[in-house]
Amino acid sequence: MRLKDKVAVITGGSRGIGEAYVRRFAAEGAKVVIGDLLDAEGEAVVRSLKAEGRDAVYVRTDVTKKAQLEALMETAVSRFGGLDVCIANAALADYGDIMDTTEETFDRVMAVNVKGVFLTDQAAARRMRAAKRGVIINIASTVAVVGDNYEGCYPSSKGAVNLLTRTFALSLAPYGVRVVAIGPGPTRTKMMEDAFNDPARLKSIQARTPLGRPADPSEIAGVAVFLASDDASYMTGHTVYVDGGRLVLNYVMPERD
Amino acid sequence: MRLKDKVTVITGGARGIGEAYVRRFVEEGAKVVIGDILDQEGAALARSLGAAVRYVHCDVTKEAEMSTLMDAAVSAFGGIDVAIANAGIVESGSIMNTSDAMLDRMLAINVKGVFYTCRQAAERMIAAKRGGVLINIASTVAVLGEVGEGCYPVSKGAVTALTRVMAVELADHGIRVVAIGPGGTKTAMMADATPGSERMKRIEMRTPLRRMAEPEEMAGVAVFLASKDASYITGQTLYVDGGRLVLNMVMPERA
Numbered sequence: 313m314r315l316k317d318k319v320a321v322i323t324g325g326s327r328g329i330g331e332a333y334v335r336r337f338a339a340e341g342a343k344v345v346i347g348d349l350l351d352a353e354g355e356a357v358v359r360s361l362k363a364e365g366r367d368a369v370y371v372r373t374d375v376t377k378k379a380q381l382e383a384l385m386e387t388a389v390s391r392f393g394g395l396d397v398c399i400a401n402a403a404l405a406d407y408g409d410i411m412d413t414t415e416e417t418f419d420r421v422m423a424v425n426v427k428g429v430f431l432t433d434q435a436a437a438r439r440m441r442a443a444k445r446g447v448i449i450n451i452a453s454t455v456a457v458v459g460d461n462y463e464g465c466y467p468s469s470k471g472a473v474n475l476l477t478r479t480f481a482l483s484l485a486p487y488g489v490r491v492v493a494i495g496p497g498p499t500r501t502k503m504m505e506d507a508f509n510d511p512a513r514l515k516s517i518q519a520r521t522p523l524g525r526p527a528d529p530s531e532i533a534g535v536a537v538f539l540a541s542d543d544a545s546y547m548t549g550h551t552v553y554v555d556g557g558r559l560v561l562n563y564v565m566p567e568r569d
Numbered sequence: 570m571r572l573k574d575k576v577t578v579i580t581g582g583a584r585g586i587g588e589a590y591v592r593r594f595v596e597e598g599a600k601v602v603i604g605d606i607l608d609q610e611g612a613a614l615a616r617s618l619g620a621a622v623r624y625v626h627c628d629v630t631k632e633a634e635m636s637t638l639m640d641a642a643v644s645a646f647g648g649i650d651v652a653i654a655n656a657g658i659v660e661s662g663s664i665m666n667t668s669d670a671m672l673d674r675m676l677a678i679n680v681k682g683v684f685y686t687c688r689q690a691a692e693r694m695i696a697a698k699r700g701g702v703l704i705n706i707a708s709t710v711a712v713l714g715e716v717g718e719g720c721y722p723v724s725k726g727a728v729t730a731l732t733r734v735m736a737v738e739l740a741d742h743g744i745r746v747v748a749i750g751p752g753g754t755k756t757a758m759m760a761d762a763t764p765g766s767e768r769m770k771r772i773e774m775r776t777p778l779r780r781m782a783e784p785e786e787m788a789g790v791a792v793f794l795a796s797k798d799a800s801y802i803t804g805q806t807l808y809v810d811g812g813r814l815v816l817n818m819v820m821p822e823r824a
Binding site: 477478481482485486488490497522523524527528531532534535537538541542543544545546547548549550552553554555556557559560561565568 | 732733736737740741745752777778779782783786787789790792793796797798799800801802803804805807808809810811812814815816820821823
C-alpha cells in the first residue's frame with residue numbers, strides 16, 4: 313500500500329483511464345474523491361470500491377465551473393480531512409481534420425481540456441499551498457508534442473496542458489507542492505475502441521508503436537502511483553510520456569510476422 | 570518488495586548514486602551484481618549487504634570485462650532482468666581546454682561504456698527470451714549547455730540517443746530501455762556545494778525545489794522504471810531535476 317490514507321481527487325474518474333487511476337489509488341490505500349459528469353458510472357465505481365472495503369465518494373463536477381471545483385476540493389477536505397493528490401484527468405476528444413473543427417468544438421475542447429485543468433489545478437493548489445505539501449498530476453498526451461491529422465484541436469489542448477504543468481510547478485515549488493503530467497499514448501478505452509477495432513487503424517498504430525500494442529489503462533495508472541509517491545519527490549514540471557516508445561521512433565517499425 | 574528476485578547488474582555501484590541504486594534494489598528484493606573499478610569500496614558494500622549482492626571488477630570501456638560481469642550475474646543468479654548503466658566520470662573547466670585525451674576518456678567511459686552495458690545485457694536477455702529493462706544514466710545537461718563542465722554534457726546527450734536507439738531496436742524482444750536524467754545530487758562529486766556556498770546559491774537559484782537531490786531520490790525512480798508499473802514506458806529519459814529544465818529564468822529571491 314504505497315498511498316495509504318492519502319486523499320486523492322480525480323476528475324473524469326468515472327470510466328476509462330480515469331477509472332483505472334481511481335481503482336489503483338484505492339488499492340494502494342488512498343481515499344478517493346471522483347469528480348465527473350457521468351453520475352451513474354461514477355456512483356457505480358464508488359459502490360464497487362465500497363464493496364471491496366475501500367473509501368470513496370462521487371461528486372458531480374463540471375470542470376469548466378470554478379464553483380463546482382471548489383465544492384469538489386472541499387468535499388475531499390471535509391470528508392477525508394485534507395488533499396494530498398489531485399489528478400486533472402477530465403477531457404474531451406475531437407475527431408477529424410482541424411480544418412473542419414468548428415468554433416463551437418474548439419471553445420468546448422479548450423474549456424474542458426485547458427480551462428478545466430487550470431481551474432482544477434488552482435483549486436487544488438490553493439489548499440496544498442496552505443498545507444505546504446501535495447502533488448498535482450495533469451493528463452497530457454503524446455500529441456502534446458507531435459501533430460496528428462485526425463484529432464482536430466485535441467493535440468493543441470494537450471500542448472497547453474504541458475505548459476500549465478510547467479507554470480504551476482514553478483509557482484508551487486517554493487511550497488513543496490509538485491506538479492507533473494502524464495502523456496499517455498494509445499490506450500485501450502472506449503474513446504479508442506473504434507480505432508482498435510478497425511484493422512487498418514490498428515495496423516498503423518502498431519507500426520508506429522515500438523512495443524507493438526496499445527497500453528492497458530492499468531499501465532497508465534501505475535505511473536500515476538509513482539508520481540504521487542515519495543519515489544518521485546525530486547520530480548516537478550515534467551511530463552512523463554507513457555507511449556510504448558512512440559515519441560522516440562523515427563519512421564515505422566519493421567513489419568512483424 | 571517490488572523487485573523480488575529480479576537480477577540487476579549495476580555499473581559504478583560502489584559509491585555515490587550507484588550505491589543508492591544498489592541499496593534500494595536490495596531492499597526491494599532484487600539480487601544485485603555490482604560492476605566497478607573501485608574494488609575495495611565495491612567489495613565492502615557487497616559484503617555488508619549479504620548473499621543477495623556480488624561484486625565484480627569491471628572496467629566498462631572493455632567489452633570483455635563487461636561480458637564477464639554479465640556472465641557472473643547469470644551464473645550467480647540465473648539470468649539478468651535489469652541492468653543500470655551508471656558508471657560515469659565528470660570533467661570541470663571550459664570545453665575549449667578539453668584535451669584530446671580527456672575527450673577520448675569521457676566518450677570511452679560515459680558513452681562506449683553504456684553501449685557495452687546495454688549490448689552485453691541485451692544479448693543475454695534476448696537469448697533467455699524473458700525480456701528485461703535497461704536503465705541508462707544521463708543528466709539534465711544532456712539537453713542543456715553548461716559553462717564549466719567540459720565535454721561531460723556531450724557524453725550525456727549521447728546517452729539519451731543511445732537509449733532511444735536501443736529502445737526501438739529491442740522493443741520486439743520485450744526489452745524496455747529508459748534513462749534517468751538526474752539534476753544536482755548530493756554525492757562526493759558535489760562536495761563543494763555546502764550550505765551557503767557560492768555553488769549552492771547558484772544551484773538553488775536555478776532549481777525550483779531549491780535543494781539538491783538525495784541519491785535515494787534517484788533510486789526511487791530507478792525502482793519505478795524497473796518495475797511493472799513502467800511497462801509501457803520505453804525510449805524516454807525521465808528528468809529528476811527538481812524542476813530545473815522547465816524553469817526559464819531564475820527563481821525569485823527567498824523572502
